[in-house]
Amino acid sequence: MLNVEKIKKSYxxxxxxxxxxxxxxxxxxxxxxxxxxxxxxxxKTTLLNCISCYIPADSGSIRLGGKELAALDEEELAxxxxxxxxxxxxxxxxxxxxxVRDNIMLPRIISGKxxxxxxxxxxxxxxxFGISPIKNKYPAEISGGEKxxxxxxRALINNPLLILAxxxxxxxxxxxxxxxxxxxxxxxxxxxxxxxxxxHDSFAASFCDxxxxxxxxxxxxxxxxxxxxxxxxxDELLNAVRDMGEVNGE
Amino acid sequence: MKNFSDVFTALRKKNRSQYLLLAxxxxxxxxxxxxYVCMMRSPTVLKVLPEGGDSRKQxxxxxxxxxxxxxxxxxxxxxxxFRYKSRETGIFLALGASRRKxxxxxxxELAVISFISCAAGAVLGxxxxxxxxxxxxxxxxxxxxxxxxFDSQAYLYSLAFSVFVIIMLFFMMVRFIRRTNxxxxxxxTRKSEPIKEIPRWYGPVGIVxxxxxxxxxxxxxxxxxxxxxxxxxxxxxxPAYLPAFIGLYMILLHTVVNGWRxxxxxxxxxxxxxxxxxxxxxxxxxxxxxxxxxxxAYFASFYTPMSGTGAMTGYAARPVDYAFRYRSDxxxxxxxxxxxxxxxxxxxxxxxxxxxxxxxxxxxxxxxEREDAxxxxxxxxxxxxxxxxxxxSESTYNTLTGDSIQVSSGxxxxxxxxxxxxxxxxxxxxxxxxxxxxxxxxxxxxxxQVLRYSMLLGCRVLDDDxxxxxxxxxxQEWLEEQVFFNVENVGETYDFAKRLFHTIxxxxxxxxxxxxxxxxxxxxxxxAAGEPYFMDKEHLEEYGFQPVSYExxxxxxFRLYWKYMPQFRILDQADHVKNFAVFLMLFIFIxxxxxxxxxxxxYTRSLTIGLTNAQVYDxxxxxxxxxxxxxxxxxxxISRVYFVPITAGxxxxxxxxxxxxxxxxxxSFTRSELAGLGNCLLVIAGMSVLLYGIYRITLRKVCGxxxxxxx
Numbered sequence: 001m002l003n004v005e006k007i008k009k010s011y012x013x014x015x016x017x018x019x020x021x022x023x024x025x026x027x028x029x030x031x032x033x034x035x036x037x038x039x040x041x042x043x044k045t046t047l048l049n050c051i052s053c054y055i056p057a058d059s060g061s062i063r064l065g066g067k068e069l070a071a072l073d074e075e076e077l078a079x080x081x082x083x084x085x086x087x088x089x090x091x092x093x094x095x096x097x098x099x100v101r102d103n104i105m106l107p108r109i110i111s112g113k114x115x116x117x118x119x120x121x122x123x124x125x126x127x128x129f130g131i132s133p134i135k136n137k138y139p140a141e142i143s144g145g146e147k148x149x150x151x152x153x154r155a156l157i158n159n160p161l162l163i164l165a166x167x168x169x170x171x172x173x174x175x176x177x178x179x180x181x182x183x184x185x186x187x188x189x190x191x192x193x194x195x196x197x198x199x200h201d202s203f204a205a206s207f208c209d210x211x212x213x214x215x216x217x218x219x220x221x222x223x224x225x226x227x228x229x230x231x232x233x234x235d236e237l238l239n240a241v242r243d244m245g246e247v248n249g250e
Numbered sequence: 251m252k253n254f255s256d257v258f259t260a261l262r263k264k265n266r267s268q269y270l271l272l273a274x275x276x277x278x279x280x281x282x283x284x285x286y287v288c289m290m291r292s293p294t295v296l297k298v299l300p301e302g303g304d305s306r307k308q309x310x311x312x313x314x315x316x317x318x319x320x321x322x323x324x325x326x327x328x329x330x331x332f333r334y335k336s337r338e339t340g341i342f343l344a345l346g347a348s349r350r351k352x353x354x355x356x357x358x359e360l361a362v363i364s365f366i367s368c369a370a371g372a373v374l375g376x377x378x379x380x381x382x383x384x385x386x387x388x389x390x391x392x393x394x395x396x397x398x399x400f401d402s403q404a405y406l407y408s409l410a411f412s413v414f415v416i417i418m419l420f421f422m423m424v425r426f427i428r429r430t431n432x433x434x435x436x437x438x439t440r441k442s443e444p445i446k447e448i449p450r451w452y453g454p455v456g457i458v459x460x461x462x463x464x465x466x467x468x469x470x471x472x473x474x475x476x477x478x479x480x481x482x483x484x485x486x487x488x489p490a491y492l493p494a495f496i497g498l499y500m501i502l503l504h505t506v507v508n509g510w511r512x513x514x515x516x517x518x519x520x521x522x523x524x525x526x527x528x529x530x531x532x533x534x535x536x537x538x539x540x541x542x543x544x545x546x547a548y549f550a551s552f553y554t555p556m557s558g559t560g561a562m563t564g565y566a567a568r569p570v571d572y573a574f575r576y577r578s579d580x581x582x583x584x585x586x587x588x589x590x591x592x593x594x595x596x597x598x599x600x601x602x603x604x605x606x607x608x609x610x611x612x613x614x615x616x617x618x619e620r621e622d623a624x625x626x627x628x629x630x631x632x633x634x635x636x637x638x639x640x641x642x643s644e645s646t647y648n649t650l651t652g653d654s655i656q657v658s659s660g661x662x663x664x665x666x667x668x669x670x671x672x673x674x675x676x677x678x679x680x681x682x683x684x685x686x687x688x689x690x691x692x693x694x695x696x697x698x699q700v701l702r703y704s705m706l707l708g709c710r711v712l713d714d715d716x717x718x719x720x721x722x723x724x725x726q727e728w729l730e731e732q733v734f735f736n737v738e739n740v741g742e743t744y745d746f747a748k749r750l751f752h753t754i755x756x757x758x759x760x761x762x763x764x765x766x767x768x769x770x771x772x773x774x775x776x777x778a779a780g781e782p783y784f785m786d787k788e789h790l791e792e793y794g795f796q797p798v799s800y801e802x803x804x805x806x807x808f809r810l811y812w813k814y815m816p817q818f819r820i821l822d823q824a825d826h827v828k829n830f831a832v833f834l835m836l837f838i839f840i841x842x843x844x845x846x847x848x849x850x851x852x853y854t855r856s857l858t859i860g861l862t863n864a865q866v867y868d869x870x871x872x873x874x875x876x877x878x879x880x881x882x883x884x885x886x887x888i889s890r891v892y893f894v895p896i897t898a899g900x901x902x903x904x905x906x907x908x909x910x911x912x913x914x915x916x917x918s919f920t921r922s923e924l925a926g927l928g929n930c931l932l933v934i935a936g937m938s939v940l941l942y943g944i945y946r947i948t949l950r951k952v953c954g955x956x957x958x959x960x961x
Contacts, residue, residue: 002519054344054432075348082346098257099263106257110347116253154345 001049002028002162007060014128020046023060026054028162028196033188034106034203036198037241038214044198045166047214048150049197052085052164053077065161069109086155086193090167094139094154100146101135104153111158118157125153127206129183145176152183156193163187165197169204181207194206203240206234215244254347258355261338268334269363271854275327276367276415278850282843284375284408285382286316289839291407292379293399297796309486312840315546320849321414322539323854326532328419330858332426341434353427357420362571368412375408376400382842386835448507456500456644463494466903468909481619481626490896498575498898502537505894535699536855537895540848543904544899545845548934553837555929557830564704565823565923566666569651570734572747573705574754574816575607579726582757585733588750592737595746602735605646607709608721609728611684611771612639614677634691635684638771640730643717646697650734651703659713662694667704669920676700676708683712686774688723690799705734705817710926727761728770740820747821754816755803763787764813765798806830845937850942856888860952863887867956880958888952892945898932 008022020043030231036044050057054071062069063144064084072080086091086107094103108118126132129149134142142150152174155163165184169177181204187193197208205211207230213221221240225233262269289295290309335356342352383398470490474482504510576582584589585602592599614637615630642650647665657663664678680698683692694712701711701761712720721729737743768785776783783789787797800814809815809825827834867880907930913925919927953960 052344075350077345078343078348080346082343084345087344089344093344095257095338095341096260097261097338102257102260107345109252109257110342110345139429174633183344 035208086160088165280371285379288379343599386807453504459497467491540895548842556926578729613682
């Protein structure tokens, strides 16, 4: 599904060059719910932005569904973002002037596939994620958790290959965070969605099938949940994060 | 919601205020420029402002300023609009909209906004100019001469500015949409505009440079003319003002980045200073434009109090109520006829004096101009017969003035003004006086002491015998009679003054329908050489001057330029505003336009500060900042945007005016100049109250945006 190989990315700030990704490689299989954790500056968001085609990688390869992203032109990249990827941002990125339902339909409207099916799909997603009662409200009138569930529904409307989520629970309280995580699980279970989630939150990460730990722009460790209970997996993650800190001398 | 256009429509509805702000700014700038240019190119105004004259240059200079100001704030407003737009555009891009699609939608929106707002501004500009002019006419003076004419060429300027606005908007849009990094676009509103660290010496050095630049800029052209005898082109002398602009920029940078307070107070203002610092570049640029516009606005505003005070003080200081002179070959009103007319008008004449003066040739240095590779230079060349001068005997001078001077034989005394404010109109270097009829010459020595009597400014006085000898054989056209008389209650004699003036004009022949620069001696020389004299009325228009006409006796140009224009105190006082009305209205109009631009720029800049700092204010609130603390930080920033450039602009132009007043008559202030400067302070006080009101409104608006309670 997603195949990332040895990607490198550096930023130039003034006269200094900062190498943020130092050859990251990873694979995400169809239907997987993968988390990426790591301390600030480890390169999580940069990795996500490269996969999203928001910023170009300096070298390496990113293949999505067998398609090499670096080889695509701007129009094709836009099409990939629209049809094959779904996005969930930390601060929701909903358009204030559109209702919840319109926001969900936005990727379809952008692609020009506006038909009866679009409205039906949007309504179905509203039902799945429990936001039907608020579907005609505007973002300013709903809670943070509801906004994020709307964002997940929007990410799914084009039935994408992969959902990319950047700190989706970062701005939410624990109750709303749980509701959003449940939304991702529902997407995985009912819609067979594949999710790649960057997070700081070990609670959110503990629901993933697999968690990749990044440190200083490289993959430090990969942890697989398998049949473990969520709490046990969270403890394992916390220990790993502690180990990572000790390796860093913290 | 069916398609992408529907989405844009919904978003437009939601963000109506942003669209209105952009459209409003485009409309306002085109409206102002059109109105200004309609006024500037109006035949009514052009007739009054001589071609190549200082007034026309000032008007053009302020026009350029207004164009720059309007250009900057329109560009700025479009930048603001795209900043608002950036979030939704970033979301569209992130969700897979192509740039081509977004560009198409934006082009459609911008085309509608820019074409409608520019067209509305251009169409309504002329009516605005007409309405303002009409208002002035009703409030100030209303004569046939004041009817505002329109020149269709004005619309070319308006069109050019509209094209600039439209091109600029589309350029900004293309630049905006081209940005490749979506994340930058998404987080655009969180981006700040940092400026480099500024050393603290920028402040004091800036002040020194500012005032040095003003002085240098003002004195350089004078230095070129007086010392180098070179009329240096303006593009060469204007850069002398450059240090002033650099100084101003340094002052503003220092104010925004460092602030003027150090020590413990530094911490008190650390939030507001740091917020401004990170909006630095744009803020400083805007403040610079505001400063220059305020300077332009006050430059125009000061014209009225300075000219008005000077003139009114001059009229009040005249020792006689009624003075006029006429050539002896004219069949002018006799004393008896004037007394008769006074009786009919119920005016009591309390004194009546006359005296003969002669029009003789004098020697002196003449400026001979030459066109060189570096422009126009000149040399002073001595001529035995340089120009005409009014010459009188000591007895006549004593009779007319009530003085009792004695001029020794072989000497000449020059008459200067009472206050010394227009001494450049006289000179004291005559050594040879020529009778133009007999060609007799009289060698004289100028007395070091000069006489002071403004009513006879420019005349020269001889010993009685010398006068008799040199004027022997003069024909009537070379003699003039000077009439001085006083009346009771001069303030109530306007009708008499007007009737007398009209009768004097009626009695004057076409041979004296001359402008004040017409010189009988030069005319004689041109005639002798068989060349046409350029000041003759039939040639004046060829040289770009308006001839005076008896038909237009009540026009300002006739009153200003007729060679034999009487000086009637009540007439001059009452008609002063009318005579200067075109100047007055034009400069008031310029001031209104510049101040309007200042208000729009300061207002929009302040709103941006509110918008960009919204997140910081939320954070400060979370850190426990009280409403009064937050209010103080907002007030600090908004007041800086308003007061720093306004104060700087005001101080600069007031200093420049003081320098002009100080140097224009040899390094001193006259009473009328001081009174004029005092009146300018009153204008500043009045405008400051208005600007303070606008500042309060802005503060309340920004506080509203940030959820802060404004007291």
